[in-house]
Amino acid sequence: MPYLAVVARHQAPFFSNVTSSQPFHSFIESGNVRTGNAESMTDKTNTGPSSNASDSTPQWRLEDEQNATLMVLSGIWQAKTGAIPVFPKDGLPKTPGGHLSFQTSGVQAWDTGLIAFLWDLKRVAHDAGISLDMQTLPGPMRQLLELLPEAPDDPVHHKAPRTPFLEAVGRHSIASMTEVGVVSELAALTAKGAVQTILRRSRMRLSDLLANTCDAGPNALLIVGIVNFLIGAILAFVGAVELQKFAAGVYVASLVGIAMVREMAAVMTAIIMAGRTGGAYAARISTMQGNEEIDALNVFGIQPSTYLILPAVLSLIITMPFLYLYGCLIGMLGGFVVSISMLDITAAGYFHQTVTSFGIGQFIFGFVKSIVFGAFIGLTSCRIGLKAGRSAADVGIAATRAVVVGIVGVIAIDAIFAVIADVLGI
Amino acid sequence: MPDQTVLSLRDVTLSFGPKIIQKNISLDVRKGSIFAVMGGSGCGKSTLLKSMIGLLRPSVGEYHVGNENYWAGTDAHRTDLNHRFGVLFQSGALWSSMTIGENIALPLQMFTDLKPPVIRRLVELKLGFVGMLQAIDLYPSEISGGMRKRAGLARALALDPDILFFDEPSAGLDPITSARLDDLILNLRDGLGATIVIVSHELSSLFHIADDGIFLDAKTKIPIAHGSPRDLRDTCTDPQVHAFMHRERDDEEGNT
Numbered sequence: 001m002p003y004l005a006v007v008a009r010h011q012a013p014f015f016s017n018v019t020s021s022q023p024f025h026s027f028i029e030s031g032n033v034r035t036g037n038a039e040s041m042t043d044k045t046n047t048g049p050s051s052n053a054s055d056s057t058p059q060w061r062l063e064d065e066q067n068a069t070l071m072v073l074s075g076i077w078q079a080k081t082g083a084i085p086v087f088p089k090d091g092l093p094k095t096p097g098g099h100l101s102f103q104t105s106g107v108q109a110w111d112t113g114l115i116a117f118l119w120d121l122k123r124v125a126h127d128a129g130i131s132l133d134m135q136t137l138p139g140p141m142r143q144l145l146e147l148l149p150e151a152p153d154d155p156v157h158h159k160a161p162r163t164p165f166l167e168a169v170g171r172h173s174i175a176s177m178t179e180v181g182v183v184s185e186l187a188a189l190t191a192k193g194a195v196q197t198i199l200r201r202s203r204m205r206l207s208d209l210l211a212n213t214c215d216a217g218p219n220a221l222l223i224v225g226i227v228n229f230l231i232g233a234i235l236a237f238v239g240a241v242e243l244q245k246f247a248a249g250v251y252v253a254s255l256v257g258i259a260m261v262r263e264m265a266a267v268m269t270a271i272i273m274a275g276r277t278g279g280a281y282a283a284r285i286s287t288m289q290g291n292e293e294i295d296a297l298n299v300f301g302i303q304p305s306t307y308l309i310l311p312a313v314l315s316l317i318i319t320m321p322f323l324y325l326y327g328c329l330i331g332m333l334g335g336f337v338v339s340i341s342m343l344d345i346t347a348a349g350y351f352h353q354t355v356t357s358f359g360i361g362q363f364i365f366g367f368v369k370s371i372v373f374g375a376f377i378g379l380t381s382c383r384i385g386l387k388a389g390r391s392a393a394d395v396g397i398a399a400t401r402a403v404v405v406g407i408v409g410v411i412a413i414d415a416i417f418a419v420i421a422d423v424l425g426i
Numbered sequence: 427m428p429d430q431t432v433l434s435l436r437d438v439t440l441s442f443g444p445k446i447i448q449k450n451i452s453l454d455v456r457k458g459s460i461f462a463v464m465g466g467s468g469c470g471k472s473t474l475l476k477s478m479i480g481l482l483r484p485s486v487g488e489y490h491v492g493n494e495n496y497w498a499g500t501d502a503h504r505t506d507l508n509h510r511f512g513v514l515f516q517s518g519a520l521w522s523s524m525t526i527g528e529n530i531a532l533p534l535q536m537f538t539d540l541k542p543p544v545i546r547r548l549v550e551l552k553l554g555f556v557g558m559l560q561a562i563d564l565y566p567s568e569i570s571g572g573m574r575k576r577a578g579l580a581r582a583l584a585l586d587p588d589i590l591f592f593d594e595p596s597a598g599l600d601p602i603t604s605a606r607l608d609d610l611i612l613n614l615r616d617g618l619g620a621t622i623v624i625v626s627h628e629l630s631s632l633f634h635i636a637d638d639g640i641f642l643d644a645k646t647k648i649p650i651a652h653g654s655p656r657d658l659r660d661t662c663t664d665p666q667v668h669a670f671m672h673r674e675r676d677d678e679e680g681n682t
């Protein structure tokens with residue numbers, strides 16, 4: 001039944017049931033409505049539910065009088081019973097200038113279900129050029145029925161145009177390229193905001209920066225610590241099993257040290273920050289978007305890039321290197337604990353091996369990476385928040401997207417760094 | 427007369443934690459009446475409404491809906507009682523990720539066994555009452571504030587409740603829409619036989635529609651007057667109520 005399809009696709013025009021040529025009968029609820037009303041049209045009565053039904057079912061009957069039609073209603077007309085009939089679209093003969101009056105004394109109880117039926121009738125009567133004798137309706141019914149339009153305007157609805165596959169691919173590609181441009185522009189604006197703040201021509205509130213930094217830094221210490229400790233421990237564990245075979249157990253320290261400093265501490269910390277801080281920024285900014293808070297900022301001439309994004313990005317740029325250093329240390333501690341308990345190494349030996357395993361260059365490499373990760377997470381999550389729609393679901397989508405883009409982006413950037421490092425020979 | 431009372435509060439105190447908002451509230455809402463909750467901004471009108479729809483449990487006092495003690499029963503019992511309520515929140519509170527039509531359909535889908543086409547028909551009807559048919563497939567973010575109010579009203583009517591609560595229904599509406607809304611509220615009361623509790627600042631609308639009411643005072647945190655807005659305007663001697671009722675009245679007479 002096409003109508004059901006309409007129900008499922010809510011963007012479809014709602015009034016298709018009214019305007020389509022499909023007869024109303026097809027969605028009459030109960031079986032006791034006579035649908036093939038050819039005979040009932042010929043004898044002068046057009047009946048609704050058959051008269052042998054129990055008293056409480058809603059029933060209607062049209063009776064012809066000298067110069068008017070009489071609609072006789074009886075039974076219980078309540079919407080929640082689900083038994084309210086639909087007045088057929090062709091239920092009234094086209095008689096311009098005709099009158100229709102009502103007899104409602106048989107109605108035992110009613111609510112808006114009856115009004116729904118009367119509204120059908122009102123629209124059909126309007127189309128047939130028949131005027132309704134509203135005075136014959138009891139006051140309450142009349143008042144409600146009078147609120148309803150007889151020929152409603154077309155609803156405004158969304159069209160979802162179907163795009164061919166290739167066009168869709170093209171559009172998506174262009175959209176992603178544009179997005180790169182937009183994020184770069186946002187980065188430029190934010191940087192400009194930073195410069196202006198330093199030159200004191202525009203301002204970022206230090207309290208915002210402090211609050212953001214506090215959230216991105218000290219409050220993240222526990223989870224960053226736990227994850228890096230476990231990563232260090234796992235590396236040591238895997239290394240120990242293999243290296244012991246070659247009696248090179250002491251090199252576990254080098255393994256853990258180099259892995260943490262070069263890759264793991266920076267990447268793991270960035271992934272955690274993308275999950276907790278990036279998601280939070282996106283959710284916060286998209287909620288502000290939904291409440292028109294961003295519009296309010298713009299009207300005051302407060303640049304969202306300076307007021308919102310700069311402290312967010314800056315706080316990540318400030319805290320990420322520290323979290324990286326902290327992650328390195330904790331990771332090595334994790335490796336140390338595993339090595340001491342599993343292998344035959346002294347604490348001093350482990351320490352010595354760790355210190356000699358990597359140079360300052362690799363430290364700087366990891367340090368720079370973590371700053372880039374921080375800036376990337378801050379910028380993309382804010383951008384995703386700004387771009388979000390205005391509904392509650394959009395906030396959820398924005399937060400999820402910020403986390404996913406953050407994590408995938410961090411790993412992709414890390415890969416790029418690996419290639420660069422290879423070329424430069426770090 | 428007492429069996430005609432649908433809602434009654436007895437010596438109710440409302441508070442958020444230690445912060446008392448209003449105390450010693452006693453009121454009776456008669457069946458089929460339009461009951462106004464009045465008072466200055468921030469005096470606790472919305473809070474009182476909140477307690478009447480079961481969102482805030484009074485710290486002291488009793489609340490009866492019909493003959494039932496609202497807070498004495500189980501949660502499930504309260505949910506049943508709540509199905510007698512239709513609420514229009516101050517900001518509309520439409521579910522933003524659904525279209526207007528879906529907003530109204532949701533309670534019907536959750537609490538009735540009606541089939542989708544029947545639900546659609548009822549949704550159409552409820553939107554027809556508030557003159558919002560054309561917006562049925564739009565999202566709340568795509569319509570104006572006044573339209574959101576009206577859509578919220580249509581949603582409040584979804585389950586054919588017999589007690590309606592409106593929090594500032596006409597705030598932010600133009601005079602014509604606001605007058606239309608007044609007529610609609612009267613029509614709903616007369617047509618559906620509903621009882622209506624309304625929070626409003628719009629004096630002209632209160633004088634027009636309300637036939638009982640309570641006036642809350644922000645400073646002393648107690649109700650200072652009971653009665654219909656018209657009576658309060660004409661007879662109440664309390665200076666604060668007098669000021670509230672007359673400032674606007676002068677304007678009104680100047681205009682008409």
Ligand SMILES: Nc1ncnc2c1ncn2[C@@H]1O[C@H](COP(=O)(O)OP(=O)(O)O)[C@@H](O)[C@H]1O
Pocket residue numbers: 442445447465466467468469470471472473474
């Ligand atoms: N959730 C809440 N927690 C604490 N205080 C609240 C809360 N909601 C409202 N209030 C306080 O209750 C008082 C009354 O608020 P409200 O009922 O919204 O006033 P109004 O009469 O304008 O509708 C205000 O002082 C407000 O600060």
Ligand SMILES: [Mg+2]
Pocket residue numbers: 471472473516593
């Ligand atoms: Mg309020």
